[in-house]
Amino acid sequence: MPESLIAVGKSLPRIDGVDKVTGSAKYAADIRLDNMLHAKLLRSPHAHAKVKGIDTSAAQKLPGVRAFATIFEVPKVIEYWFSLRTEKKKKQMFLRDDVVRFVGDPVLAVAADDQQTIDKALSLVKVEYEPLPALHDPIKAMEEKDVNIHSRGNIAFKVNKVYGDIHEGFKNADIIVKNTYRTSKQKHAALEPFGTCIAHYQSNGKLTVYSSTQLPHWGRHYLAGALNLPLNRVRVIKPHTGGSFGGRCGLIHGLEVMCSWLSRRTGRPVRMSFSREEDMMATETRHPMTIKMKTGATEAGILTANDVEIVSDVGAYGTHYIGVIADCLSTGVGLYKIPNYSFSATAVFTNKSPGGALRGYGNPQMNFAQESQMDMIAEKLQIDPLQLRLKNYRGLGEIDPVLNQEIGSNGLAECLEKGAASSDWQKKRRQKPIKGALKRGIGLSTMMHGTGAGKALPDPAAATVMINADGSVNLVTAAADEGQGNRTVLAQIASETLGIDFDKISVSETDTDTTPLDCGTHGSRQAYGGGLAVRAAAAEAREKLLAYAEKKLGVSEDRLRIKDGVIFAAKNPEIKILISDLMRKTQIEDMRVCEQVIGSASGVAPAMPGYYGAIFAEVEVDTETGEVKVLKLTSAFDVGRAINPDLVEGQIIGGGVMGVGFALTENLLLRDGRILNSSFTDYRLLRACDVPEIVPIIVESNEPTGPFGAKGIGEGCMVNVASAISNAICHATGVRLTDLCMTPDSILQGLNRCQNP
């Protein structure tokens, strides 16, 4: 960059930091409205049942009970915003029937004056269930003809995509590696449980909903559709959020819609707040997958063919099941240039809690399989796993066949190079094993993830920039900050584009009444898609500002610069005016003008650029107990441009820890559809004394379509942790695990197999 930057590339402190450390930041559960009622759901104890009747007569008599809403009247949202594209598909988004499909599926909601009254009321409600046979195995459910979880059957979605000639591909292969991988039902486990909602349906027919959704505008659409309201009578406000990781990518099953229904019925604000147990057992999880992969390569280490067959366990309801599979396809095919690729996937309903979006979407599952295959190929061919990646990755300038776009930036080689150097890969890979029960190893994996969803889903981004009469700026955006700090990044982009200092930029609340249509936060998209909208809006505002300055100073726009609150002529800096003076004049002083400078932009990003990463994982395996200690992760990620390096590192480290959990400790366990570990006692998250050392390395490949070159980071940073750890375990012990999560018991069994082949 020729001139020094004022905001981009700087680790400026996040704009909500002080609010959060003083306890003044308000999250959904901290909001109190006057005259508020409390609400709770009665949830099905059955994995699959018809609800024959609901008798609330005894409960209604309790003093303090105000209203009920049942599934007979209240629709469930069962598809995501792709279905908003047509009227016909939109109708299919809402399901109203008398069937419950998983243990914990809501049957009804009650609103009452306080919590104790609610629990008494729920104990008095009589529900008559007709239990139906429940399906727990997606592979069996696929074949099952007599038990249908949904009216259209048990297959939610099926896709088959072929590139090249798969048979030719295997004919040309010198070696073939074939395995079946199974991944777990991971939960977001954000510190703020999913979820708390306050709905207020006012007497003028306007519904206001406070909810920590990631997608306020799509949430608004879902609510409008469910309650049959026009969009302008639905307002979604997102308070501070205690983490989402994809789990609030829409509405929470049974929460906002039920809450709104009760508010409309009672005319009072209604608050529903799920407990941690409800979060764990009844809100969306990662889609567990069974992935069969057969990969062929030449002796020289060139991949010739990949045959992938996926069964994705959707659970009782979908919303994201199509997107997740599409993600497996695009990230699997996108990363390596395998000329012959057959991808077939079936998303299947089962009577379990719903699958949804979880950081990485379908990529962590796909990546675990594909990167394990890569290492097995490397081993068979006796090639350095790093060289194998370098030989095969799809590089700069090549065409991504799934997204049909040219790869405009690719820092994967640099990630591998820097990561290898930092972790001392070569030396550690060759290290001889030490005597004793503890064995050490190092493994690597790479990944590619898409930034945004512009090629797959409606992905609007919008922003408005308003320059105030004192030269300060209001940035209006619906970007939902779940903790990653995207509102800070957007303020930095606005600051840089305008030339106005970062501390003069204020970012609006996330409120659909005042912010223009933006998809929200998902798919690693805000810095990129949101950033492009902010840059465009700020550029328009800057142009208008300079047009006024041109009139005042008599210097043409293109010869003016902005710095430190002053607009001045580049060649003659004494010809200048304070922004605040200029804006006061044009907004207030000059009564013939009275115009505020406003810049706006709304649209979709021009591409869905891939961002890349390489992780080098070092582990120590206790071969007597099977315990795996992750010693270190060296995580190098190509983010195009780090608008705020601290925030990027925060993602790399946090995503790294979540990835270790996915690899080793996190799995929702079910028996007959009932989740056995719905608390932190048995759903294991890593704590401060458990985490490995994580060394984040930022690589910048300058994405040409991105704002200041930026792409995403939020999901990719956890995508390939499990595969790197698995490859390291294999290096340490010779044990190759194909099921997640990799428990001590499975490692001991693996060691046993190795010793007794």
Add this chain to the structure above:
Amino acid sequence: MGVYFQVEEYHRPQDLAEAVDLLSIFENSARVIAGGTDVLPLRPGVNKIDIIHHLVDISKLGLDYLKKESDHLRIGAATTVNNIGASPLFLSGPYGAMSDAADAHSTATIRNRATVGGNLCNASPCADLALPLLVLDAILVAAAPRGKRHIPIESFYKGANYTALNKEEVLLEIRIPLCSEKTGSSFLKLRRHQTAIDMAVVNVATALTCQKKHCKAARIALGSVGPIPFRAKTAESVLAGSILDEEIIQKAAATAAEEAKPIDDVRATSAYRKKMVAVLVRRSLENSLRRCGQ
């Protein structure tokens, strides 16, 4: 979150006599609370219990103390686990198992409130602090309306979450007989992925009294592999009177594993637990041997 705790009446007795009286009066509908870390997670609907009618708070009755007397160590039942972990009384070889167990119990934050009495009386099959007491031949002292009762630790556990205490009794203190210097004890806990808070997958304690490597007495206690924490006496007999070499320690560990009766549950399989008993007992015996004569 809609979470709340339900109790009808909270009592803060002024002294021990009043506490015991209250328990007598309210019988089955009263329970004791000290730190509260095992009581408050019990919520209707979550842990399937009904409302607790009466809570009797014994946390401020002077039951938190650590004393060394001529032939006993005395631990007040309401002593916090952190205080046990920090106490110099347990850092030396003979009683090392106590500080091992205190440190492994949970987190520093919970241990600020959790008491040794609570851990023992909650009587989880995984109770950490029960194991060092089993290998140190501890005696528990309970207060009842009729006076005090001494219960050897081996008779204290009757079943999962079920102790020898009657409804009107309060655990007062734990007495550990002083050991000879030639004793070393150790406690080990296997958790899932060694994360900081967890109930044990398997936990064990051992104590060895030896002259050089000649074993005069051996104690091995196993937790989480049966309905109650217990001593693996067949394994102990392998060691008593023997020279403690690698082979005999392995044999004792393998024998202990055979005495274990674990179940499959959400934390681990019984097969894995059996294997781990052998590993942990062996490692703990090696530690205890090192601590003899320190």
Add this chain to the structure above:
Amino acid sequence: MKMVNIKIQVNGNWYELSVNPGDRLVDVLRDQLGLTGTKEGCGAGECGACTVNLDSKAVLSCLILAAQTDGCTILTIEGLQRGPELHPLQKAFVSESALQCGYCTPGMIMAANALINTEPEPNEATIRKNIANNLCRCTGYDRPVKAVLKAAKDMKENLDA
């Protein structure tokens, strides 16, 4: 249900309150006193979001009955800042980029506060042990630990100065 009268000092102010016997300290702080800085993330003492200081010790306010705190001194996140400047811990969490969603932050800061008050120069291992009850899903704990180290150092320098 028999109400219990308690007198507690919270953030320097004495309150006389009438509480339900089953009210937990977190309920009284958030609902009766409106101090919503202390969060609830699990209700079972496992996530640490509800950590406050009770008589200078770090405790989980969801595992303590308000009735048990009669006569006690309680410090919450709202009471940490004395005067116009942020407390060194608060400053350090901001400057070291040690928070993201912020939900675990008040509890983690209060756990660290109790630690530094008893051990003014904790090392990294001690810090990790003492915030082990505070789950964080966002940061991976790395920056929070650095923030506590920095705050402890700053606080010691202030004392020495």
